[in-house]
Amino acid sequence: MPATTFTNLAKEVDIPDDGTISKTLYQDDRLKVVLFGFAAGQELSEHTAAVPAVxxxxxxxxxxxxxxxxxxxxxxxxxxxxANLPHSIAAKKPTRMLLLLLKTPK
Known part of the structure; x- marks a missing residue:
């Protein structure tokens, strides 16, 4: 399987003027990688993830x-x-965030 490479993550998602965007960059049975772009004032309200995350x-x-x-x-x-830790994110400025969901192998 070839390697997955991104040499400039910031170029992978343009932050919208108003809103939030997400783009899945990689996914397999053990890992999901999602890049988010938040406009200032946007947020992900409190939620939990069923798996550990970075x-x-x-x-x-x-x-x-x-x-x-x-x-x-x-x-x-x-x-x-x-896993299961309640969390939320509220962008004060335009923000890019990389999310790694660490899945348990089956």
Whole structure:
């Protein structure tokens, strides 16, 4: 199977003027990789993921809530979340975020 390569993730998704966009970059039975683009003021309301996940903020600024904790992401912020942790993301500035869903092999 050939390698999957992206040399500039920021070019893979254009942030909309108003709204949120997502693009699946890779998926197999163990991993799903999704690139998000958030316009300023956009958010993902509180939800959970059934599998562990990694968030990597590429640019912008967003308020991230993980359970009862809240912080502001900046470029190069890394987050590892266990499965079923309630979380939300609210973009303060146009923001790109890479999401890795770590699936359990069957």
């Amino acid at each position: 968030l990597q903020f590429l640019d912008g600024e967003a308020t991230v809530t993980l359970g009862g904790d809240e912080f502001v992401s900046q470029p190069n912020t890394f987050v590892h979340m266990p």
